[in-house]
Amino acid sequence: MKKSKCLLLTLLFFIAMSNTSICIEKNNILNKDILINNVEKDDIKISIEDINIVEEKISVGDVYNSSAIISMNVRNNSKYDIELSNIDVYPYQGGKPVKYFVSTANEDIQGFIGNIKGGEDKDIKMGITLHNTKDPIKLELNNIEDKSKEQIVHSINIK
Secondary structure, three states, rough: OOHHHHHHHHHHHHHHHOOOOEOOOHHHHHOOEEOOOOOOOEEEEEEEEEEEEOOEEEEEEEEEEEEEEEEEEEEEEEOOOOHHHEEEEEEOOOOOOOOOEEEEOOEEEEEOOOEOOOOOEEEEEEEEEEEOOOOOEEEEEEEEEEHHHHOOEEEEOOO
């Protein structure tokens, strides 16, 4: 009797663990700010607002299984204007590089394009291709105008 109960509990455990769903750990990504240097320390504040996973194949040079649209707010804490194209973004997933893309035709996915005046902020969206929907996305960001050449790494968990 004990063996059958143990076997039944083990079987139920494995069934429960195999039924997974895709979700974003929003508590881990929201309200975490990314600070990037410009002329002074921590001039640029990037807040990740939302992530939308699109589970369709996408071709951006190579074919990827899915993509993510990352919505963020970029705030310029400096008194100087900032050119957003000076912020380099290098996305990775599972240790492998993925592509960063923009699309202005069908959607408003403009990425790091345009200027932000001192004290202003701007909402932007950028697209990232994904190898899968399990491994976290790692963003490496740096500002080419930063004299210290500091590189910021930020992980976004996907479950």
